[in-house]
Every structure is written in structure tokens, then in C-alpha cells.
Amino acid sequence: MRQEDDDVMHNTTRTTNRPRRRAARAVAVGLTATLATALLGACSSDDDGGGGDDDNITLRVGVFGQFGYEEAGLYDEYMEANPNITIEQDSTTENADYIAQLRTRLGQNSGLADIQAIEVGNIAEMTSELSPRWVDFNEYDVDTSHFVPWKIDQATDADGRVIGLGTDIGPTGICYRTDYFEQAGLPTESEAVSELFAGGWEDYIAVGEDFAANAPDDVAYLDSAGGMFNAVVSAFEERYTNEAGEVIYQESEGVQTAWDLSLQVADAGLTDQQQQFTPEWERALANGAFATLPACPAWMLTTIQSHAGDAGAGVWSMARSPEPSNWGGSFIGVTDASEHKEEAVALAEWLTAPEQQAKIFANAGNFPSSATAQETEEVQNATNEYFPGTQIGQILSTAAAEIPSTPIGPNDQIIQESITNGLVTVEQQGNDPDSAWDGVVSALDNALAE
Amino acid sequence: MTTEHREAAPPAKGGAAPRPTPPASGTARPAPGPKEQRRAERRSRRYRWDLKYSPYAFISPFFLFFAAFGLFPLLYTGWSALHSASMLTPNEMEWVGFENFTRLWEDEFFWKALRNTFTIGIISTVPQLLMALGLAHLLNYRLRGSMFFRVAILTPYATSIAAATLVFAMLYGRDYGVINWALDLIGIDRVDWQAGTWSSQFAVSTIVIWRWTGYNTLIYLAAMQAVPNDLYESAALDGASRWKQFIHITLPSLRPTILFTVVVSTIGATQLFGEPLLFAGDPSGGTQNQYQTLGLYMYEMGWINRHLGRAAAIAWTMFLLLIIIGIIYWVVTRWVSRSSGEEE
Numbered sequence: 001m002r003q004e005d006d007d008v009m010h011n012t013t014r015t016t017n018r019p020r021r022r023a024a025r026a027v028a029v030g031l032t033a034t035l036a037t038a039l040l041g042a043c044s045s046d047d048d049g050g051g052g053d054d055d056n057i058t059l060r061v062g063v064f065g066q067f068g069y070e071e072a073g074l075y076d077e078y079m080e081a082n083p084n085i086t087i088e089q090d091s092t093t094e095n096a097d098y099i100a101q102l103r104t105r106l107g108q109n110s111g112l113a114d115i116q117a118i119e120v121g122n123i124a125e126m127t128s129e130l131s132p133r134w135v136d137f138n139e140y141d142v143d144t145s146h147f148v149p150w151k152i153d154q155a156t157d158a159d160g161r162v163i164g165l166g167t168d169i170g171p172t173g174i175c176y177r178t179d180y181f182e183q184a185g186l187p188t189e190s191e192a193v194s195e196l197f198a199g200g201w202e203d204y205i206a207v208g209e210d211f212a213a214n215a216p217d218d219v220a221y222l223d224s225a226g227g228m229f230n231a232v233v234s235a236f237e238e239r240y241t242n243e244a245g246e247v248i249y250q251e252s253e254g255v256q257t258a259w260d261l262s263l264q265v266a267d268a269g270l271t272d273q274q275q276q277f278t279p280e281w282e283r284a285l286a287n288g289a290f291a292t293l294p295a296c297p298a299w300m301l302t303t304i305q306s307h308a309g310d311a312g313a314g315v316w317s318m319a320r321s322p323e324p325s326n327w328g329g330s331f332i333g334v335t336d337a338s339e340h341k342e343e344a345v346a347l348a349e350w351l352t353a354p355e356q357q358a359k360i361f362a363n364a365g366n367f368p369s370s371a372t373a374q375e376t377e378e379v380q381n382a383t384n385e386y387f388p389g390t391q392i393g394q395i396l397s398t399a400a401a402e403i404p405s406t407p408i409g410p411n412d413q414i415i416q417e418s419i420t421n422g423l424v425t426v427e428q429q430g431n432d433p434d435s436a437w438d439g440v441v442s443a444l445d446n447a448l449a450e
Numbered sequence: 451m452t453t454e455h456r457e458a459a460p461p462a463k464g465g466a467a468p469r470p471t472p473p474a475s476g477t478a479r480p481a482p483g484p485k486e487q488r489r490a491e492r493r494s495r496r497y498r499w500d501l502k503y504s505p506y507a508f509i510s511p512f513f514l515f516f517a518a519f520g521l522f523p524l525l526y527t528g529w530s531a532l533h534s535a536s537m538l539t540p541n542e543m544e545w546v547g548f549e550n551f552t553r554l555w556e557d558e559f560f561w562k563a564l565r566n567t568f569t570i571g572i573i574s575t576v577p578q579l580l581m582a583l584g585l586a587h588l589l590n591y592r593l594r595g596s597m598f599f600r601v602a603i604l605t606p607y608a609t610s611i612a613a614a615t616l617v618f619a620m621l622y623g624r625d626y627g628v629i630n631w632a633l634d635l636i637g638i639d640r641v642d643w644q645a646g647t648w649s650s651q652f653a654v655s656t657i658v659i660w661r662w663t664g665y666n667t668l669i670y671l672a673a674m675q676a677v678p679n680d681l682y683e684s685a686a687l688d689g690a691s692r693w694k695q696f697i698h699i700t701l702p703s704l705r706p707t708i709l710f711t712v713v714v715s716t717i718g719a720t721q722l723f724g725e726p727l728l729f730a731g732d733p734s735g736g737t738q739n740q741y742q743t744l745g746l747y748m749y750e751m752g753w754i755n756r757h758l759g760r761a762a763a764i765a766w767t768m769f770l771l772l773i774i775i776g777i778i779y780w781v782v783t784r785w786v787s788r789s790s791g792e793e794e
Contacts, residue, residue: 096732100753107540125756129538278731279619283626414755421737428645428737439738446559447755450534 057340058086059347062113064098065091066302067167067330068364074356078347085343095119106133112335114344115351118164120154120329124241125410126164127157134163135334140345146354146372150405155331164331165352166369168360170297171399172231172325173318174204175304180291184215190390194320201232201261201322204294208270211291220272220290225262225427226420227276231295232258233416234325234406240416241409247448249415250441259419259437266427273427275420282307288315297327298367298396305386317390324399326406329369367396374400411448418443524769531762540758550763560764562739563747566651570726570743571719574655579711582663583704586670587696600671603664615657615728622653622729644730647740654741657725662718666711673707674700705786713779720772721745744768 061069069075075087090113092098099122105111107130118126126134137144138161144152147166155164174197178188186207187193197204208221215221222228233239236254241247249255265271272290274281284290285307293300296318304316332351334344350356357368358376365384368374374397382393422440425431431439531550533543554560589599606614621628622643630640643649681699690698701708723745726735733750735742742750744764752761 103538103756107538125538129536275737279616280623280625283623287626289625410756417732417734421734424645424737428642443559443739446557447750450757 055084056086057084057343058088059115059340059344060113061087061089061115061117061332061347062098062102063089063091063117063332064095064119065093066364066366067091067117068360068366069351072356072359072363074351074359078350085347087347095121103130106130106335109133109337112337114334114338114340115332115348116335117167118155118331118333120326120331120408121413123154123164123331124408124412126333127155128245128410131157131159131161131163133336134161135336135338135341135345136161136163137165137334137345137349138162140342140349142345142349146370147352148369148371148374148400148403150326150403151329151369153405154408155333164333165348167330167332167352168299168328168357168366169369169400169403170299170326170328171367171396171403172234172295172297172321172327173395173399174231174321175293175296175300175316175318177288177291177315178317179315180215180219180288181211184211184213184291186211186214188317190317190319190395193317194395197319197322199322204322205261205265205268205270208265208292209268212268212270215291219288221270222265222292222294223272223281223284223290224274224276225266225271225423228265228271228294229258229262229420229423230276230327230416231321231325232261232323234295234327235321235323235404237404237406239406240412241407243407245407245409247409247411247415249419249444255419259423262423263426263433266423271427273424275424286311288312295321295325295327298361298365298392299328301384301387301392302365313386314388317387318392318395320395321399324402326403329367367400414447415444418447527762527765530759531766533759535758537752537756537758537761543759546759550759551767553760554763554767559739559742559747560744563735563742563744566735566739566741567720567722567743567745570651570655570658570722570741571716573651574658574722575712575715575719577655578659578663579666579708579715581659582666582711583670583708585663585667586674587700589667589671590674600668603667605664606661607665609661611661611724612728614661615725618653618657618660619729619731644736645740647738650729650736650741654722654726654729657729658719658722661725662715666715669707669711670704673704677703709779709783709786713776716775716779717772720768720775723749744771 061075063069070089070091075089079085079087092101098117099119102112102116102118103125142162142165144162144165148169151166151169152162155166156162174193176193181188181193187196196207211221233254236252236257238248238252239254240249240252272284274284274290285304286309288308288311293304301318304312308316332348334341334348338344352370354368354370354373354376357366357370357373358378360366361368361373361379361382368379373379378393380393380397381391383390384392418440421443422436425439426433426436530540530543532545532547534546534550535543585603589596589603593599620626622630624630624640624642624644627643629643634640641649643653677700681703682695685695685699722743726741726743726746727733727749730736730741733742733746733754735746739747745768748761748764748768751757751764
């Protein structure tokens, strides 16, 4: 065999074979080279987002969920007024996914859009460790006087740099089902219900006991003890972190009060034993399994509407909260990695200006963080067909004026999550409240340890 | 062999390479000029290099990818595990030695996650492999539409893990889930699946079982079809029942395959992540971490609590656990093959 093969090579095939083999080899080498360059290139070719020359600029905006800019046509409006600017938006549905990505990119200071959204729960980490990654709006003389003061405080770091401009805030009312209130022999008018609750959370619970005695058996008064906790604790000027940035949830009066009141509603069997924003909670909302939401910010109206659907149209209403607070809301900031800081700052300023905020409120229901926008007539007199007869604009603006300025720490979300979990174990599994609290503390000791 | 060698073997004298004719032997032709000789030399050198180095170039893509996306992350994770670092500023690391590892020893949450991983692993893997074996045995019979069944059994494997888990989470819903509705119908009390330790672990395991049984079935089926038919024929002649045939012919022939599936399933169970994550909706694995696996604990530590070093230490501990499990399997395999060798 071998001899034969060699012979073949020596003689006839050699001449015909050579060019083909050379070509094959060239292809192979080329292929390898392409692979290798593709591999190396993949690591370095991701920064073409700056786009073009001085005259034509692409600004990228990274947001999560529904910011309403695109929906309200604001980008188109801005691009029309500034023909040299193209705006591109990347939207991630969930903040949990968005923030994980944003953190990684900020950590490496690359792959960032020119403007990035920041949820209020994450603003503390942005003003502390990651502050240098953001542009200081003061340096660009951005007018921040029209925002509610506490909103700007939240986005100001220890050196006085303002790294975020407020988009929306979440002033809270109490949402309730008028049909169930009627069946329980309670007033249904927004004003009258507000009166019922006016004395404080004890009144809210007392109404609940009344409700439980008269309402249909399969309807709970409120969704969850966790929701009660959130509603109560948020109205305090100190929750989990103090002004100095120390974790103080164990001594905090707000946490103590909220914990006790939450146990009270759980004990009295007033809750539907849900965990907020789980699929099961969403279905309970859709099925009308509970009659009130003790903390009901502006954006919750959209949540109710999308889950309760047509069946819930006209039965939900909103009353004034005895102790309104802020829940949620966001900021937008300009990243230090941006190649067009000047233009990005201008766009951010424009997007958060009072006129645009009022437009977004009308369009998407995000309540403005600008005090000037809150005073406009379209916000003050806003109503929603889905919640007939409810002066939503008035209730929310009154609430907005009463929101305390609360220090926010980077671990607040972890702490609140853990406390809520503790309440669920009391509510659902009937655990002893004291041991549930011990569980919360040990979980947090572990989670917060460096 | 010879044909394979032909292309790669170094050219025998004057083989594939252009023959640089030595001047001494060149009687017919005139001696080549120095220029031509240099060219010939260069060419032959190129051929030598080609033969010597191009195989490395051909296999290099895999190793480059592996180095970039396998080895480097592994080593970097190990390096991070020795530091205290925040997820927000991963480049500012502070050396802490093995503290991130030693603290796991006293970390009740780590042990709980390890326990959960183990129990979920057992209650998902054992029934799954047994069922796969049974199903493969059934599919191995000559039956009408066997292709259909084979494809059908693989569909769960082709489903997206997220979609499947979300559907299961709805099925297991406390107030509005189909399973509780069915239990209610037959007069059994509703179960709060997510809340209990065993109920939630059972629920997560069913997702795993649902998804992976078909995959293992096909592997078993392929192995079963490789068993020579005459073994069954002669056993049948000797009067062995179907069951006896299964026990005495199928199972022993499948031994290496079973071991393979056990190893693969164990690795999968150790790294279990997507199902419990989506079942809970967050990495806590339930309000009391009742079904938080090691993978989830690592994720929570890194991406929720933002402790990069501690998360890296958990990741490396998982890696070491897998190595230990791998060694145990290796020992078992050797022991099994030796003992079966003695049998013969």
C-alpha cells in the first residue's frame, strides 16, 4: 500500500494535485486567520456608538420598563428640533436585569449609553461608590430648582455633585374597590373614604375590621402584610439607613411601628397572604381577591389597569393616605463614558423639564418629580376613566407635597426584602413573630457582611 | 493508517516538496542559479513549517476560546475569591486570603443551600433516571408510530427553561393553580407549594424531571439498540421472561451508559439554577430559602448583596465539590468495571 501511494505521489498526480492543495491550504490559513482576528476583534470593537462627525451625533439612552419617552413622542420631537441628533433607546423590561448590566458596565466604565436610567432603589450606590462614573449636572449649569427638593437630595453625592435628574416619583394614596366597600356598608366616595382613614393607620385597620365583619367571605381587606409594612415605613423620615449612611433598621422607629402594624393586620386575618408582584398576586388582583392596596403610588394605577383589565374598570378608586410617602420613581444620568456629554446633558435636561414631565404624566401616568410640573393644571386636574370620579391629580399632588426626605442607603432594598420575607413566614406559615424577626436579623447579618 | 499519514508525514526525500536537486547529481540539467536555489530553500522551509505548525493553528480556535471563556474566568474567579470586593467596583480588591472560604464553614445559609441542592438533586435525579429507563424499555419494543413517541418525548427538552418554569409556577399557584384546584376536587386540602420545604422542593424537582427525562430516555434507547439481538433470542429460547431479560441482559449492557447519565445528571443537579430562580421569581429560593440551591446562593451573594469575593468563593467551592464527586464516580467506575471483569 505504502509503496503504491508514494508512487502515485511521485508520478502523475503531483502536478495536478499541487495547485489544488495550495488553494486548499490558502483557504485553511485564511480561515484560521479570520477566526483568530474575529476572536480578538470581538473584544475591542464595541465602541462605535459615538457615531460620526461633529454635525451628526447619535445619543443612546438606556432605560428599563416604561419611561414613556418614546411612547409620548418626545424623542421625535427633540430630533425634529435638533436635526443633527439621532436618539436611540435600549429598553430592558425588568429593572433587576437592567441594573445588573448597568453595574457591570459602570464597573468597567465601558459599553454605557450616553444617558442611563437609575431606579430610586439603586440611587444610593450610584451616589456613593459609582459617583465618579457620572457627570455632575452642576458643572453644566442645569437648572434643578424646579424639582421637588428631596428628589435632588437623593441624587446628590457627598461632595455635592448632582448625578441624576428626576424623572417621576411615586406619591402614594390608598387604592380601594368601591363595590366591595359598598357590600360592606362603607362609604364609596373617594372624599368620604379619605375621611375614614384620616386619623392614621390605626383608622385604616379599624375600617378593615369593620370591613371583614360585613364584606363577602372570600374577599380580604388588603393584599399582604408586606404591603402594609411598606406603606407604613415609607412615611418615616428614617427607615433603614440614617443620614450618616449607617444601617439602623434594628433601632429604627419606622421599622418597629411598621412591623407591629403589619403583624396586627396579619393576626386579624385581614390580608390575602400574598407577596406583592408575584404572578399569584397579579392573579389575585385580577380576580378581585382583596379590597385595598395601602400603598398605591401613581404607577400602581397602571399596574391595576393592566392586571384587573376590563373586569376591574370602574370599580377601583383612590383615597388619600393618612401618611403619604414616596414609592419608586427614577432618575436619568449622563455617564462619564459618554463621548457627547454636552449634548447628552442637554437632552437629559430637556426630557426632565416640567413641560415634558407633564406630557409623560398625561401619556403614561408617571407622576412628575418637578414641582413646577405638579402645579400645572393638566396634572392637578388629571383624572382617569378607569377610576371614575376620582381626583387622581389632586390626591397625588397633595401627597407629593407631604413626602418626607428620607435618607436612602445602598442596602435598603435588601433590608426591606428580608423584612417582608419575615412577615410572609408569620403570615403564611404561622411562625412566631419574634423568631421571624430573629431570622430577618441573621439573614441580614449574613447578607450585609463584607 | 497509511492514507492518513500520507498527507501529514514529512516529505520523504523529494516527496511532496520540490526537489532541490543537489548539484552533484544534476547531470542532465544545468545547475540551478543561487537565486533559484534560495527560492527552493525558502519553499521547502515553508513546507516544513506548514507541516509542523499548521495542525496547531487548526486546533487553536478551540483552545483560544477555551482560554478566553473557560480558563481565564475560572482562574480570575479563584483570584477574586481570595479578596473582598464589591460587585460595583470589581477592580478595587482587598486581599483577605482564605477568609471567604473559611466563613462558609459557619455560614448556615451556605449549608442550607448545600442541603437543598442535595435533596432536590436526589428527588429529581433518581425518579428521572428510573422513569427514563422504563420509557426507553417501552420505546425499544417494536410499536406503531415509534418515531412519533421518540420525538414527543424529547419536546420538553427543547422547551425554553424559562417558559416551562413559569408555566409550572402557575400550575403550583396557591390560590389559582390547577394542581390545587384538582386536589380540591378530590377532597384533599390545598397545599401552599411555595411555602413548605418539601412541597417547594418537590415542585422544583418535577420541573427538572419533566424537562430531562426525555433526554435520558433517548440516551438509554440508543444504548439499548446497541445490545445484540441474539442475546435476547437465546434468553427467550431458554425461557427467560421479558422482565428477566431486562434485568439480566439490558441492565448489565447499559451499565456504562447509566453511569454516564448519573454523572451528567449529578453535575446538572449541582448547578441547578434556572428552575428554582424562576419558580421563586428571585434568587432567594423562597421566603425562608427553603429551596435555594448553591447556584442561587452564589447569585444572590454576588448580584443582590454585591459581594463579589464571597460569591466567587461559593463558585469555587461548587467547583471543588464537583471535582470530589467526579473522583468518587471515577473510583466507583473502576470498581464496577473491575468487579464485572471478574465475573466474566
